[in-house]
Structures are given as structure tokens and as C-alpha cells.
Amino acid sequence: xxxxxxxxxxxxxxxxxxxxxxxxxxxxxxxxxxxxxxxxxxxxxxxxxxxxxxxxxxxxxxxxxxxxxxxxxxxxxxxxxxxxxxxxxxxxxxxxxxxxxxxxxxxxxxxxxxxxxxxxxxxxxxxxxxxxxxxxxxxxxxxxxxxxxxxxxxxxxxxxxx
Numbered sequence: 001x002x003x004x005x006x007x008x009x010x011x012x013x014x015x016x017x018x019x020x021x022x023x024x025x026x027x028x029x030x031x032x033x034x035x036x037x038x039x040x041x042x043x044x045x046x047x048x049x050x051x052x053x054x055x056x057x058x059x060x061x062x063x064x065x066x067x068x069x070x071x072x073x074x075x076x077x078x079x080x081x082x083x084x085x086x087x088x089x090x091x092x093x094x095x096x097x098x099x100x101x102x103x104x105x106x107x108x109x110x111x112x113x114x115x116x117x118x119x120x121x122x123x124x125x126x127x128x129x130x131x132x133x134x135x136x137x138x139x140x141x142x143x144x145x146x147x148x149x150x151x152x153x154x155x156x157x158x159x160x161x162x
Contacts, residue, residue, distance in 0.1 A: 005083055011048050012086030013079060014038050017136045019058065020074035028067035048086065055085040074137055080128035091128060093120045 018038055022029050031049065035042045049068060052058045057077065058068045070077075084091060092098040094117045096105030108114055 006087060007044075008048055008051070009083045009086040011038070011040055011044070012052060012082050013136065014040070015045065015048055016052065016057065016070070016077065016082055016133055017140065019068060019070050020133050020137045021140060023070055023074065028061050028065060028069055030067040033067070051086050051088070052082075057082065057085065074134040075132050077133040078129045079131040079133065079136070080125055082133070083128060091121065091125045093117055093124060097121055 015034055015038065018034050019029055031042060031045055034040070035045050038045075040048075049058065049060075053060055053068075056071055059071050060066065060068050080091060090098050096108065096111070096114070097117055105111070105114075
């Protein structure tokens with residue numbers, strides 16, 4: 001993650017939520033349908049789905065009537081695991097804590113800010129690991145509620161951009 005969750009991580013959550021919300025309504029969800037609903041280019045969506053498929057989060061079927069579906073129930077996926085797979089790394093807030101490369105920061109033993117980043121990383125990981133894919137699906141607003149939901153989120157953004 002080091003310096004934020006990328007588009008791929010955000011799209012992975014949206015795609016998994018889309019599949020979870022569609023589960024039971026159709027056997028297989030086509031990439032084209034997901035692309036239209038989520039406003040994600042099909043080409044980029046293929047990359048996201050490849051990561052999710054390789055991790056065993058989704059199953060696919062080729063051919064007419066094929067597509068994707070979740071391999072497990074939505075409540076069994078944590079948001080943290082989905083983002084880690086999509087990002088291909090840990091949820092470290094700074095690159096010097098990202099253990100996925102196998103290289104540790106040479107200043108880690110003397111860095112006075114390291115404990116702050118470690119604590120932030122733990123908060124991020126614990127938060128995302130405490131949330132389930134089913135939580136997103138349960139909170140999905142109907143189209144008429146979207147404007148109200150966005151208005152309610154506006155004050156939260158004030159603190160994020162200081």
C-alpha cells in the first residue's frame with residue numbers, strides 16, 4: 001500500500017461487492033456487466049479479476065453464459081485480504097514498512113518516526129481486517145439514497161484533506 005490504496009485495490013473491492021450483491025441472482029456474472037455497472041474499463045477489469053482469480057477469491061467459467069462468481073460466501077472475505085491481494089503487498093502506510101519486497105529500510109533501527117508508521121499500519125490493517133465484504137453489501141444504498149449518503153459523507157472529508 002505504501003502511500004495509499006491504488007485504483008486496483010479500490011476497484012477490487014467494488015468488483016467483489018458487485019459479485020456479492022449479485023450472488024444468487026445469476027449463476028455467472030459477465031465481465032461486461034460488471035464493467036458497465038462499475039464504470040471500469042473492461043481491459044483494466046481483466047487485470048483486477050486475474051489477481052482475484054489467482055488468489056482463489058473468484059471462480060470463472062468460459063463461454064456463453066459464463067463469467068465470474070465468488071468462491072466463498074461474502075461474510076468470509078475481509079476487506080484487508082482483498083486489498084492485499086489486489087495491491088500485491090502489505091497495507092503498510094509507508095514504503096519502509098512494506099515487507100512484501102523482502103527489503104527492510106536501512107534506517108529502521110534509528111528512525112524516530114518508525115513507531116508512528118507502525119502504529120498507523122496496525123490501525124489500518126486491524127480496521128480493514130475487521131470489515132467484511134458482506135458489510136459493504138449490507139450498506140449499499142439504493143440509487144435514490146446515493147445523494148443523501150454522499151451529503152452525509154461530505155463533512156468527513158474535511159478532516160482527511162488538511
